[in-house]
Structures are given as structure tokens and as C-alpha cells.
Amino acid sequence: MSESIRVMTAELVADPASLVFLDLGETLRRRGQLQAALRVAESGMARYPELADARDLAARIHSDLGDGEAAFDAWMDALQRDPSHLGAHKGLGFLYYRAGDLPRALRHLEMARTRSDEPGLARAIATVRATLRGAASEGAGESPAPPPARPSEPMAPTRRQRDGLPFELDEDEEDLPLEAELFEGFEGSRDGLLLLDVNGLRLGGGLRDRDGRDVADAVAAHLSGVSREAARAARLLDLGTWQRLSAECGPGNLHLAAPSPDTVLLAARDASVTAGRLAVIADRAAAAARRWLERAS
Amino acid sequence: MSRYQAELGRISAVRGVRGAMLVSMADGLVVAESLMDGVDGRAVAALAASLAGRLARTTAEAGLESPRVLHLHAERGTLLAVPAAAVELLVVAVTQSDANLGLARLEMLDVAQALG
Numbered sequence: 001m002s003e004s005i006r007v008m009t010a011e012l013v014a015d016p017a018s019l020v021f022l023d024l025g026e027t028l029r030r031r032g033q034l035q036a037a038l039r040v041a042e043s044g045m046a047r048y049p050e051l052a053d054a055r056d057l058a059a060r061i062h063s064d065l066g067d068g069e070a071a072f073d074a075w076m077d078a079l080q081r082d083p084s085h086l087g088a089h090k091g092l093g094f095l096y097y098r099a100g101d102l103p104r105a106l107r108h109l110e111m112a113r114t115r116s117d118e119p120g121l122a123r124a125i126a127t128v129r130a131t132l133r134g135a136a137s138e139g140a141g142e143s144p145a146p147p148p149a150r151p152s153e154p155m156a157p158t159r160r161q162r163d164g165l166p167f168e169l170d171e172d173e174e175d176l177p178l179e180a181e182l183f184e185g186f187e188g189s190r191d192g193l194l195l196l197d198v199n200g201l202r203l204g205g206g207l208r209d210r211d212g213r214d215v216a217d218a219v220a221a222h223l224s225g226v227s228r229e230a231a232r233a234a235r236l237l238d239l240g241t242w243q244r245l246s247a248e249c250g251p252g253n254l255h256l257a258a259p260s261p262d263t264v265l266l267a268a269r270d271a272s273v274t275a276g277r278l279a280v281i282a283d284r285a286a287a288a289a290r291r292w293l294e295r296a297s
Numbered sequence: 298m299s300r301y302q303a304e305l306g307r308i309s310a311v312r313g314v315r316g317a318m319l320v321s322m323a324d325g326l327v328v329a330e331s332l333m334d335g336v337d338g339r340a341v342a343a344l345a346a347s348l349a350g351r352l353a354r355t356t357a358e359a360g361l362e363s364p365r366v367l368h369l370h371a372e373r374g375t376l377l378a379v380p381a382a383a384v385e386l387l388v389v390a391v392t393q394s395d396a397n398l399g400l401a402r403l404e405m406l407d408v409a410q411a412l413g
Binding site: 207209210211213215218219222223225226229230232233234236237238239240241242243244245246247248249250251252254268 | 340348356360361362365366367374375391
């Protein structure tokens with residue numbers, strides 16, 4: 001058992017309500033321990049039936065097991081709980097592409113693209129569009145049959161069976177540099193999650209403004225002062241240790257937490273992500289940051 | 298009772314709220330307050346204004362609007378702040394950890410809107 005799995009398992013045993021099950025399940029999945037991963041995911045779904053991330057995790061595992069129908073159902077369940085869920089749109093795009101339903105695949109990929117700037121998604125969309133253009137020019141004059149509501153066979157590819165697909169669910173999973181591993185698998189890992197040290201230096205993650213400009217370093221520099229101010233205010237007002245600071249900022253929300261005494265985590269999302277959900281995302285990201293810090297040290 | 302006191306009374310009446318204040322955003326001084334015993338109004342005012350100011354600079358750097366609601370959650374309670382930007386005041390509340398934060402937030406937004 002790897003150290004990270006050991007740490008996460010211990011954390012889950014100590015606190016069965018911990019959201020670390022999401023990271024544990026994903027780690028087990030990536031290591032190919034699919035039945036163990038599924039047990040973790042199912043246990044998490046039982047505890048958090050409304051958590052879209054748990055459905056997404058289960059869907060990925062079902063996909064790896066080759067059970068496309070179960071993966072499809074789980075991703076649809078995820079979208080019912082969070083209509084803009086990145087992982088669910090990627091997964092459904094993947095399934096529809098595999099089933100040859102390119103219009104639906106494109107629609108889901110484009111939805112995913114609104115939540116992530118992963119290069120693989122852009123490539124996948126370009127490939128699907130090109131295929132659709134080719135099909136349209138070949139079949140000009142024919143009226144195409146309406147696409148099925150559910151991908152037909154062949155269903156989900158397993159992780160070892162993806163020949164010919166323009167993208168993968170697990171983009172860039174091999175040989176990631178340590179910095180890139182920090183928030184790997186999280187929505188907004190490169191544009192909405194930021195980890196910094198107490199001196200305002202970025203340790204990992206990224207942040208972009210609404211125009212797509214990289215503002216991570218500038219915001220990190222300011223955030224160290226904010227976290228010091230938060231700690232000072234809580235202490236002087238006899239409120240104890242500060243735990244989190246959230247700010248509603250019109251079209252966007254921010255959530256600040258301290259994964260360790262020497263670091264600060266920022267989670268930023270648009271206002272469609274409720275404050276409560278943003279807190280859940282930040283809690284998970286903070287747990288991932290703690291594990292990453294242990295490895296990095 | 299001044300108009301300000303009446304507005305603050307609505308916030309202080311929420312379960313778990315230990316005090317509510319109006320604070321000058323520019324210098325962190327108390328404009329009006331409705332506090333329980335043991336709450337240091339001047340400290341609350343200064344710290345809340347400083348925190349709100351720093352956070353506003355950060356959100357500007359991130360390309361976001363200034364915070365509409367700020368919520369500092371700590372072990373034993375919470376500091377809430379809502380800017381009434383038109384009059385350069387900050388509506389501030391200090392609560393216990395079991396306070397009804399949702400209701401306090403709504404009352405504070407109402408007060409901020411009423412102010413300007």
C-alpha cells in the first residue's frame with residue numbers, strides 16, 4: 001500500500017464523514033484497484049447522496065471496469081446534482097464519442113470546455129468538429145437519423161482500450177511534475193485553486209481572471225496579508241483560530257483556508273457554485289494540499 | 298434611539314449575535330454600535346475594516362468585484378462584514394459559533410441596502 005493511500009485510509013477511518021474518500025477512491029482507481037475504489041465510492045455516495053463529485057468518481061470507476069451503462073447512469077446522476085460538472089461532461093462526451101454520437105459528444109465537450117482550459121479538451125473538440133464536418137460533406141442531402149438518448153454499444157472504453165479516441169479521461173496523468181500533482185483531478189486545478197506560503201509565494205495551482213489573464217502571483221502576494229489579518233482578527237476578538245474566510249464578490253466567490261500553519265489555500269469559483277459547495281471543494285483541496293505538502297517535504 | 302441603532306438592533310436580535318456595528322470603511326472607527334458586554338467595539342471595528350480593505354484589494358487584483366459579504370469563521374465564532382459602499386460604511390457583526398448566520402447575513406444585507 002502506498003504512503004498516500006495509507007494516509008488517506010487512516011484519515012477516513014478516523015473520520016468516516018471526511019471527503020477524503022473522493023481522493024482515496026481516485027487514487028485507487030488510478031492504481032487499477034478498481035473493486036476497492038468502487039467500494040470507497042459507494043460508501044461515499046451512501047453518506048453524501050447529493051455530492052456530484054462522488055457520482056463522477058463512481059462513473060470513472062465503472063468506465064474503467066468496462067461497464068459503460070453504469071458509467072453513463074452515474075455521470076447523468078452527477079449532472080442532475082450539478083448541471084455544469086466538468087468530470088460528468090467530459091465523461092459523457094467520451095461515451096457519446098465512443099458510441100459514434102458526435103453531436104452529443106460535442107455538446108458535452110463544449111460544456112466541459114466552459115469549465116476547464118485543458119488542452120486535451122480543445123483538441124478533442126477540434127477532432128469531433130472535423131469529423132462532423134467530414135460526415136456532413138459525405139452525406140450531403142441525406143437526413144441523418146436522430147441520435148440516441150443513450151450511447152449504444154460499444155460503451156465505455158477501459159483504460160487500456162482507447163485506441164482512436166481523440167482524448168482521454170485521465171489527461172496528463174503520467175509523470176506529472178510535483179507542482180502539477182497538487183490539485184490534479186480537481187475542477188479549476190489550474191485556474192481556480194491556489195496554494196501559497198505565508199510569504200505570499202505560490203506553491204502550486206493557478207488563478208485566472210475573467211479575461212483569462214494569469215493573476216495567481218499577484219493575488220498570492222495579497223493573500224498572505226489577508227490570512228495574517230484574518231488570524232489577527234480572530235485572535236484579538238477571542239474567537240480562537242481562524243478556520244476559513246469566504247467572500248461573496250458578485251459574479252464570483254472566494255474561499256480561503258489554511259491547510260497547514262504555513263500555507264494558505266484559495267478556492268475561487270463563479271457565483272453559480274454556491275458558498276456551501278465552494279466550502280466542500282476547498283475542504284477537499286485543503287486535504288489534497290496537506291498530502292502534497294507531506295510528500296513535498 | 299437613532300436610526301442607526303434601530304437598524305443594528307435587528308441584527309443583534311438574531312440568535313447567537315453578540316453585537317452589531319456600523320464602521321467607517323476609511324479609518325475603522327465606530328459610527329454606531331449595539332454590543333453585548335465583553336465585546337470590544339473599537340477592536341472589532343478596526344480589525345473588520347482592515348480585513349475588508351485587504352480583501353477588497355485582493356479581489357480587485359483577481360478581477361472580481363469588491364466583496365458583498367465577508368465571513369471569517371473561527372473556532373469560537375464568526376465575524377461578518379457587509380459593505381454599504383455608497384456611504385462608505387461597513388455593517389459588522391460578531392457571533393457565537395452556534396449563531397443563525399444565514400439570518401444574520403440577510404439582516405446585514407438589508408441594513409446595508411437601507412443605508413445607501
